[in-house]
Amino acid sequence: MAGQTDPSLSIFSGEEVEFMAEDEMVEIVPNMRMDPLNMLCGDFGPFYPQMATQVPLWLAIAMKKRGKCTIRPPEWMSIENLTRILEAERDSQAAFQVLPFHYVEISSLLFEYAPDDIPDIYMVRSLINDIRDVRFHKVETSLESFEEAHSSAVMVKDLSAMEVNLVRPFVGRALQAFYKHGSPELVPNPDGMSARRLQATDNIPRIDWNKFYIAYRLLSHAL
Amino acid sequence: MDSGLDSGLDSGSTEDYETDVELLKRAWRQEKSAPEILQFESALVRRIVEQIQLMEETVEEFTDSGIDPLTVSLYQMDLDRTQFLLRSYFRIRLQKIEKYMFHIRDNAESHLSEKEKVFVERCCADLQTHLEKSVLLQLPSTYQSVFRQSSEKETDMVPRPHLDTFVVCKTNASQRPLDEPFEMEPNVLYFVRYKAVKKFVEEGKIDLY
Numbered sequence: 503m504a505g506q507t508d509p510s511l512s513i514f515s516g517e518e519v520e521f522m523a524e525d526e527m528v529e530i531v532p533n534m535r536m537d538p539l540n541m542l543c544g545d546f547g548p549f550y551p552q553m554a555t556q557v558p559l560w561l562a563i564a565m566k567k568r569g570k571c572t573i574r575p576p577e578w579m580s581i582e583n584l585t586r587i588l589e590a591e592r593d594s595q596a597a598f599q600v601l602p603f604h605y606v607e608i609s610s611l612l613f614e615y616a617p618d619d620i621p622d623i624y625m626v627r628s629l630i631n632d633i634r635d636v637r638f639h640k641v642e643t644s645l646e647s648f649e650e651a652h653s654s655a656v657m658v659k660d661l662s663a664m665e666v667n668l669v670r671p672f673v674g675r676a677l678q679a680f681y682k683h684g685s686p687e688l689v690p691n692p693d694g695m696s697a698r699r700l701q702a703t704d705n706i707p708r709i710d711w712n713k714f715y716i717a718y719r720l721l722s723h724a725l
Numbered sequence: 726m727d728s729g730l731d732s733g734l735d736s737g738s739t740e741d742y743e744t745d746v747e748l749l750k751r752a753w754r755q756e757k758s759a760p761e762i763l764q765f766e767s768a769l770v771r772r773i774v775e776q777i778q779l780m781e782e783t784v785e786e787f788t789d790s791g792i793d794p795l796t797v798s799l800y801q802m803d804l805d806r807t808q809f810l811l812r813s814y815f816r817i818r819l820q821k822i823e824k825y826m827f828h829i830r831d832n833a834e835s836h837l838s839e840k841e842k843v844f845v846e847r848c849c850a851d852l853q854t855h856l857e858k859s860v861l862l863q864l865p866s867t868y869q870s871v872f873r874q875s876s877e878k879e880t881d882m883v884p885r886p887h888l889d890t891f892v893v894c895k896t897n898a899s900q901r902p903l904d905e906p907f908e909m910e911p912n913v914l915y916f917v918r919y920k921a922v923k924k925f926v927e928e929g930k931i932d933l934y
Contacts, residue, residue, distance in 0.1 A: 514757060518757075518813075521806075521809075522750070522754075524806075525747075525750070536793070536795070536796060537796070539796070539799060539800070539803075541780075541799075541800065541803040542744070542745075542746050542776055542777070542780055542803050542804065542807045543744060543746040543747070543803055543806065543807065544744055544746075560802065560806065561799065561802075561803075564798070564799055564802055565795075565799070568795060570795065655907065655915055655916060655917045655918070655921070656915065656916040657910070657913055657914070657915050658893070658913075658914045658915065658916060659913045659914065661914055663934070666893055666914060666934060670893060673891070673916055674890065674891040674892075674916065677891045677916055677918075678889060678890065678891055681889060681891075681918065682889070
């Protein structure tokens with residue numbers, strides 16, 4: 503059907519988003535000596551016991567799995583910082599707090615593979631889950647303002663990778679529909695009724711929030 | 726931060742230094758996000774293939790010379806990740822070619838690598854032969870075209886990429902997307918119509934996410 507995209511061509515899978523996040527740098531403290539690694543994706547090390555060094559997350563997890571290092575959780579994952587972010591997220595309906603682009607993936611990978619390296623993990627985990635929920639609720643409500651905005655573009659400031667990926671199929675389609683119905687040359691209108699008036703008479707498709715919410719739930723469970 | 730403006734595809738970025746793997750990752754991300762097929766990154770792919778071969782040899786040497794298995798397995802992981810990126814990059818391009826073969830053959834052949842050109846030619850020939858043999862040649866002569874519904878119309882039966890698809894993108898420097906009444910703020914994500922930013926994506930000034 504004209505105007506529709508093939509989702510398989512335009513969407514990253516959860517695994518692919520995670521793959522991208524695994525290139526983010528983290529600090530590790532090795533417990534063994536190892537020569538520098540001169541890899542395709544960069545040079546890391548040398549590694550000495552008790553000497554902190556920066557490596558990509560995938561490398562940190564691989565070493566952690568073999569018991570060769572501890573991972574230092576990034577600074578933004580401290581309880582103080584997360585509490586502050588959660589409060590700020592709740593206070594402001596419009597703005598999103600600045601978090602790392604891959605905060606969802608980084609935190610869930612660390613929870614899975616390095617739970618013993620995160621102090622107060624239960625607290626940290628629940629704070630991050632709360633932040634995710636509050637932010638996603640905000641994403642949903644801010645989507646309602648699409649129609650008033652210039653529907654040809656929407657700014658999604660400070661959304662994270664996973665959040666963008668979750669809303670992408672829906673938002674992309676919705677915007678495309680708005681665009682299509684708002685362009686006079688694409689809509690056959692014999693009596694010359696303008697696109698603006700069409701909008702005013704509320705003929706544009708409404709967003710099916712239930713469907714959207716279910717899709718989101720399914721996606722977040724899948725992750 | 727603005728240094729990316731004048732440089733080409735290979736260096737247009739905020740980072741001071743990027744490995745070829747990072748460049749490949751970006752090319753892969755752009756290709757996954759863009760509705761149409763983008764210019765094949767021939768120089769980059771050539772370099773990456775060389776690096777992969779070299780690394781494969783190194784890993785083999787390591788295994789033979791009895792280097793610590795941990796080190797070997799870490800190198801192997803690095804290799805696997807890069808190979809995944811490269812394969813996925815090729816695969817998404819082949820999917821696009823299969824989907825829009827006639828359109829790409831006639832309008833975007835210059836975007837393809839030599840091997841992809843051979844592939845698109847063969848795809849087109851095979852599909853055309855198949856459609857003609859199975860159905861079209863049985864129809865009245867005015868309806869026999871693979872490309873149009875009837876003889877008067879234009880080529881309305883050729884699948885084309887939808888350039889009105891909305892994509893998620895970010896710019897390093899302030900850009901005005903074509904035909905849109907606003908400026909994009911640097912380093913902020915937007916949903917924008919692909920057509921409006923197409924030119925900047927091709928120039929490497931706007932990144933798709």
